[in-house]
Amino acid sequence: MSAVRAALRISRRAAWRSRGRSALIMVMIGLPVLVITAILTLFETMTVTPQEGLPAEIGAAEVRLVRVPKGTVLQQQPNGSSWETGVDGTAAPEPGAAEVAALLGPGTRVIHLSTGVLRLGTGQVDAVETDLRDPLTRGMLTLSEGRFPAAREVAVTPASGLRPGDLLRPSGAAPLTVVGVVDHPNRPSLRQVVGPDLPLVPLDGIWSPNLYGPGWLAGTARPVSWADVPALNRAGLYVISRTMLADPVMARASAPGVQGVVGIGAMVIVVMLEIVLLAGPAFAVGLRRRRRELAEIAAQGGSAGHLRTIVLADGLVLGGAATVVATVLGIGAGVLGASVLARWGGQVGPPGVPWTPVLCVAALGLLTGLVAALVPAAQAARQNTAAVLAGRAPAPADRPGWPLAGAVLVLAGLGATVVARRQPGSVWVLASAVPVLVGLVALTPWLIRLTGRPAARLRLPLRVAVRDAVRNRSRTASAVAAVMAVTAMVVAIGIGTQSEYMDRRNAYTSARPTGMLAIWGGKMADATWNGLRAETARRLPGVPLAAGYQANDAKGHRYALRYTVRWNGTRTRRSVAIGDQTLLRLLQGRHDPRAAAALASGKAVVFDAAAVRDGKLALRASSTSGPPRRFEVPAVTATPADEYQGGALLPRALVEQAGFSTVERQLYAMYRPPAGSTLSGDLHKVASRVTVASEEGYRNTPDPGLWGWLVGALVLVVGGTLAATRLAAADMRPDRATMAAIGAQPGTLRMVVAGQALYISGLGALVGLVAGAVTGVALSRPMTTQGAGDPATFAIPWPFVVAVVVGLPVLATVAALVTRTVPPLARRLL
Structure with missing residues (x-):
């Protein structure tokens, strides 16, 4: 039998004998693998490719055609997604079903399919007007209850909350009877109504393929390829073809650049470091448990290489089992999580596993299992066989060079961070954080010994826990460093993400206050404008309207008056x-x-104080049909309605003094159009060249993915801490037996275990907070600056940081405190 095979057999038997310790090692190795695999599978499953979404888009048809508004010139590009539109009054008239069938050639069958909204009394809902009984629609929606609708009937999705037999009452139309419930294959949370004859709201505004429009599904005798698209575009049709999506002309993916390679390398190092730190304590405890067994093998002729092979075989056996189980569980968790999240919003495709990244993560877990066993393997090869057989355990010895090496790495990483924060892209900052983390890992035993000195002033359970942690620094340091690495990474990402959000919010600006409605008429006749103003007053009864004016030169050319100012560091x-x-x-x-x-005195009122210099505002008048002009006007500064608001207001007399004429072509009102308002469509019926805009203010919210990082940190910190605590509790069995023998209550023993959890997670979280704050500050610069002269924004998400740095250690301590601790039985001589 070969030495490797014998080592694997010995490791397998030892793992089965110590099932609790083996399970803990597998948990520590498998936790990161499970989390990363679940995230990769989740994103892959929730990403619906055009090919996967094709049945929901075109059913069993060969092609779907969407008719663009009259006057729109469309040019689809042969890459499956790009498109361009223009406006041309000479564009072809809108085609009908017969013209579409003729364009697609003999043997074509066409059915109607239009998308839009259905206005109800309580709002509006997405709607599809088509006949689901036709075979061409097979696969678009799946019938789960009732039947497909006929005339004056509809089917609804489950999110609508309606059942067969209910009535749907569209605004201004006869009621529709619900006869079926249908499921969307990719969007289970979609609220939609489908029927063959629906009173859809007409399309308003600028068209886009992502918006609504009338169209058709077509079954053709031949495939519709990119060669057919130009002719269909000229006829005013946007094309979604099965053949085009099945074989698109896509640009080849470029190889990752230097930043991509550096980012991947930094991520691999951090993942390996985390797994090694989590699994290291378990292998160290396992080595102490097996010292006598290994010494007996050495006494029977085993060499130092044989002992190293046996301990490395532990890493191979346990790491291999952990990665297999974690990979399977991670795939299952990702697929299940995708289906759950899709019911809250978003989309989900068929279960997808990115096998290349997942297998790389699994191989990384197996490799780190071996790496985690390297230090115990080296210790096993160096142990004194006679001393171990005599029952004398070696005293732990610190490596005097490690603190110095750690300090050098930390200083080098901080220097690299200072340089990296000036570079474009955040990859360099994240890469420079790696030597800082490695240096702190090397410094952790020294920090543990330093923090153990005040233990004499603690209460008995905490004093015992801290002294045991200090006495077993090799076991404690790995667990503390693992918590530190997770905390540092999560805090840095939290600070960077919050800084980016605050920078976007601070950079937001508008020339109008929130809630203001603006209507611009553009170039039009006076009679048309008077009709537009009268229609606006009719549609907004009782709402005060303020007039705005347009500047024209002597030839009637329209001019826009503008000025430039720095806002949040950006011009x-x-x-x-x-x-x-x-x-x-x-x-x-x-x-x-x-x-x-x-x-009233003829001065401009400016809401940007930085734009006014020596009482003057510098303006630039530009026109698409006339020469530009520059001039200055007297100005005063004033306070706007909103803090993010800028802009300026000029009196008509001041503009006319500069050589322009003014004509009323704008209306303003403090009015928010309700959901489903037809104001824009009604005004477009009066004048096609009208623009309606409502200022809604800054609408973005903080990144919800930030709390997803908290969940990942919760799994790693709490899971790793509890596993390390259980190892410490098993390692402290003689001490706990002595405490129980002299009268210690079970609560005191639980407090000792909880003290270990508090010490490990608390010290790791504090050190990780410092490291993460430094990286987060550096990360905020490349994430919030757009060029030279743009100041960086720095913001701390305090609730998130408190939850990570305080909440997770408290949760780990409470979890350890409520763990049932049975006083160990000790064998005594009588």
């Missing part, structure tokens, strides 16, 4: 409004006597 170009006291009151949200007097 921003502002458009200037022209109006009177009524518009000024809307822009300020109140009556400002000083600003009103300045406007």
